[in-house]
Amino acid sequence: MNMQNCTLCPRNCHADRTKQYGFCHASSEVEVALVSLHKWEEPCLSGKNGAGTVFFSHCSMKCIFCQNHEISTEGKGLKVSIERLAEIFLEQQQRKAHCLELVTPTHYVPQIIKALDIAKQNGLNIPVVYNCSGYEKVETLQALRNYIDVFLPDFKYFYSETAKEYSNAPDYPEVAKKVIDKMYELVGKPVFKDDIMQKGVIIRHLILPWQYKESMQIVKYIWETYHDDVYLSLMNQYTPMYKALSHPKLKRKLTTFEYNKVVDFASDLGFTNCYIQQGKTATKDFVPNFNGENVL
Template identity: 40%
Template sequence: MSDGSPPNVEMAQPAYLGLTEGALRERAEGLRALASPCRLCPRACGVHRDRGERGFCQAGLAAWVASFGPHCGEEGVLVGEGGSGTIFFSGCVLRCLFCQNATISQLGEGEELRVADLARIMLHLQELGCTNVNLVTPTHQAPQIVAALSLAREAGLRLPLVWNCGGYESVEALQLLAGIVDIYMPDFKYGDDAAAASLSAAPDYVERAQEALREMHRQVGDLVVENGVAVRGLLVRHLVLPHGIAGSEAVFRYLAREISPQTFVNVLAQYRPAHRAWERAELARPITRAEHEAALAWARRFGLDRAGPH
């Protein structure tokens, strides 16, 4: 049975192996320049991290890591035989009321590390047999990550790089990641800005996510899966929320018509009230099977053949 990948695609080496050491360092320096005054995410809050200032995400210029290790609960195409080598970064550019990782993303859990330590974590994940290096919530720490990647590559890192983000991204920053990231895995949380403003403090989320998706797809194309494992491309996550408040219809319409009908989409049914969700009546219960099936029906209606529970 076909896994939905384009036919006759050769296995590719990780993208960053095609860049010189100097080119990787230049990308890290370019991203660091975006951090002071900070415009690494669409908030462009303008803080000077090089002076110790911290903005909305609360990150500085050190790598800020909550945990790392093989993870077998990701999409099957990322797990492979050794698990996805996840690194959970602390802080976030969003403030989702229902965040399941709020202690990490919003409440400051984690430890600041040197770039060399982050590079060693990447290499350790490879030694453990992980399928990839999966960078979870990396947007606001892009300079540190690319600097660490440069060190890890010189020490023998050869795993594909997964950029596992919230979808609220700066195109300027993404352009500096071209030729570095193999698999972009953004959330596409909302099809409606009013919901994004109310639930994630991001009133311009939809337009910014749409711009980011276009740039990501331009760089890596549709998801390529070889022998059951993703090697390159775009994988989108959409979490179905109660009462249809995520705007799933608009999300799937945009992906099918403006990105690609072959976009690989994980339509998530895992919503449960967490963090501050209990403050909102519309978020205070899990989704129903009917709500998830209704979202899947919209995806099918728009011709997203690779959308489903993955």
């Protein structure tokens, strides 16, 4: 995990991040766009008080429909030292967050490990959640053993063609399967305390317009591989923005028909550990305001 020859994620740029940028456009200094209490995550993470989200700037995926493109691609955010990052983690606990949720952390794993060491020495004891795209390296995840309690990966695409078209990552489906396997090995079956997840894997899948049949393949794969030993979170909140606004297939919202097809399919397979979304979630109102709050 060398910042001068970065191979943290499957892009394998070998960039010297002290001098140049790789695909993710992150330097060796950590940048954070927002520190907040997030009440709209899965109920076992948000609880009553909210999940203690820390949104990191930049991303190694850069999906053309990204809902957080302001920070993932445009790089909005503020530089923080490792010591300040550790303070941020502890401040989230002081705000009574039910968990510390690291959002898009992949390209900062070495710095996050150092900050977690400091924070844990100073009393951090809430579950640490790793919220990522699913485009990871097994070696990088191995370094997180004993640091992460709950993995919250996306499983975005089942077909290489879709992964190439929307995220320029044709290897995504195979990578995501290996990554989720590794995550399950690291934290195991779900464990709860007072309705808050303490250990486990929650796989998120955002259903895209015209894609519900591909979504069913993902749901089937998860069921056949893990049954109810992981949680599935089926998301309907897709809102066209960024490059998707001019894309022929992505420029509209998801229909209720498409979403219900996938939900019914999961239910018919036998999933009981499955979160679904209800009501009008497909709106820009659910995209956080990345205003640097609580970062400095």
